[in-house]
Amino acid sequence: MAMSRDEIFEKVQEVLVDALGVDDDEVTAEATLMGDLGAESIDFLDIVFRLEKAFGIKVPREELFPAEGLLNNPDLVSDGKLTEKGLNELRENVPHTDLTGFEDDPDINKLPDLFTVNAIVNYIDGKINAA
Amino acid sequence: MRWIWIDKFVEFESGRRAVSVKNVTLAEEHLHDHFPGFPIMPECLMIEAMAQTGGILVGEARDFQEKVVLAKISKATFFDFVRPGDQIRLEVEIDMIAPEAASTRGRITREGQPIAEIDLMFSHVDQNLAGKKFPEENFVFTGMFKSLMREIALIGKPSDDASTESN
Numbered sequence: 001m002a003m004s005r006d007e008i009f010e011k012v013q014e015v016l017v018d019a020l021g022v023d024d025d026e027v028t029a030e031a032t033l034m035g036d037l038g039a040e041s042i043d044f045l046d047i048v049f050r051l052e053k054a055f056g057i058k059v060p061r062e063e064l065f066p067a068e069g070l071l072n073n074p075d076l077v078s079d080g081k082l083t084e085k086g087l088n089e090l091r092e093n094v095p096h097t098d099l100t101g102f103e104d105d106p107d108i109n110k111l112p113d114l115f116t117v118n119a120i121v122n123y124i125d126g127k128i129n130a131a
Numbered sequence: 132m133r134w135i136w137i138d139k140f141v142e143f144e145s146g147r148r149a150v151s152v153k154n155v156t157l158a159e160e161h162l163h164d165h166f167p168g169f170p171i172m173p174e175c176l177m178i179e180a181m182a183q184t185g186g187i188l189v190g191e192a193r194d195f196q197e198k199v200v201l202a203k204i205s206k207a208t209f210f211d212f213v214r215p216g217d218q219i220r221l222e223v224e225i226d227m228i229a230p231e232a233a234s235t236r237g238r239i240t241r242e243g244q245p246i247a248e249i250d251l252m253f254s255h256v257d258q259n260l261a262g263k264k265f266p267e268e269n270f271v272f273t274g275m276f277k278s279l280m281r282e283i284a285l286i287g288k289p290s291d292d293a294s295t296e297s298n
Contacts, residue, residue: 019205041259042202042232046252049227049234061231072259 008124012117015050019043029118037117051120057127064123065115066093071108082106135276136179137221143283146192148224151184151279157215172213174247177239178204181249185223185235187276189253192228195272198265202232203252210245217241226250231258 003011013027020037033039039047048059070076070093076086087106091099102110142150155172157163162170182201190199213219223237233253239246256265 042252042254045229045232045254046203046205046234049229052227061229 002129005121005125008128009117009121011054012051012120012124015047015054016117019046019050027117029116029121031117032113033115033117035113047120051124055124055128057124059127064120066090071111077108080108082108082111133270133273133275135183135279136176137183137279139279139281140184140187140283141220143188143191143280146188146225146228148222149184149188150223151180151221153180153219153221155213155215155217155219159215162215170215172217172219174207174209177209177213177219177247178207178249178251180219181221181223181237181239181247182251183276184221185237185251186253186271187279188223188225189228189233189235190272192225192233193255195269197255198257198269198271199233199253200256200271201251202254204249205234205252206248206250208249209247211241213241213246219246231255 009029013024016022016027016033016037017024020033020039020043022037026037031037033044033047044065045061048061048064051057051064052059070082070086070089073086076083076089082090087099087103090111099114102114137151137153140149140151142148155162157170161173161176165171165173186199186201190197218241220240221237222240223235226234226236228234232255235251235253237249237251239249
């Protein structure tokens with residue numbers, strides 16, 4: 001079942017409004033999940049649960065939010081910052097994300113700022129329209 | 132779980148849904164202050180009752196191996212006051228469950244009348260928050276809550292007692 005990007009965006013918007021208690025107009029394509037929409041770590045799981053339902057697909061959490069997965073590996077995180085190994089892993093996982101600036105201070109609290117509404121739309125687009 | 136705020140389970144389907152009840156009494160001291168001359172059950176304590184009902188349902192689904200903690204109140208809507216002498220019925224079902232977390236949907240009723248709708252998320256803390264060390268023992272499920280299950284037979288799982296009784 002193919003969906004246009006606009007249709008996907010609308011559904012993603014609905015999911016984020018429900019999961020984060022924000023208004024429709026706050027959920028722009030460029031909005032960052034944590035910085036602009038106030039998502040906390042448990043919200044990422046909530047979003048994954050709701051996306052799976054809304055689109056009827058399986059969303060491996062580490063695929064959509066690879067940074068979240070990194071945080072669960074003590075090899076890759078030390079003292080609240082990504083280790084060099086962690087940074088390398090992140091570069092591999094999110095090749096289309098600009099990490100400039102983040103690399104200088106890889107504070108894990110800033111990781112979710114790398115993820116925008118658009119990133120979710122891209123991911124879903126690739127997932128349901130690629131096949 | 133270090134305090135118990137529900138009275139017993141009356142239905143329990145492993146990994147799916149559970150129903151508990153709580154009797155509200157004027158012997159609960161906080162009701163005298165909430166509010167003087169107009170005692171009503173605080174809404175936050177209805178959320179606590181739902182969190183215990185849902186938390187035990189989620190915990191049992193993984194044989195109480197995970198440390199299940201309340202992580203998010205996705206929704207809490209209240210329709211009526213609960214007063215001393217009332218019995219409330221808490222129905223909860225698992226919406227989603229994953230290795231790291233679970234979400235539940237719940238409603239509270241009194242004699243069939245809607246009191247509240249409360250949706251929650253629980254975190255399996257050992258699967259999150261990497262790098263932070265929690266005690267080995269399961270400080271959430273200490274076993275003290277097991278009396279709550281006294282009247283229900285687990286549906287969907289063979290009972291441990293049944294297998295040992297034959298000896």
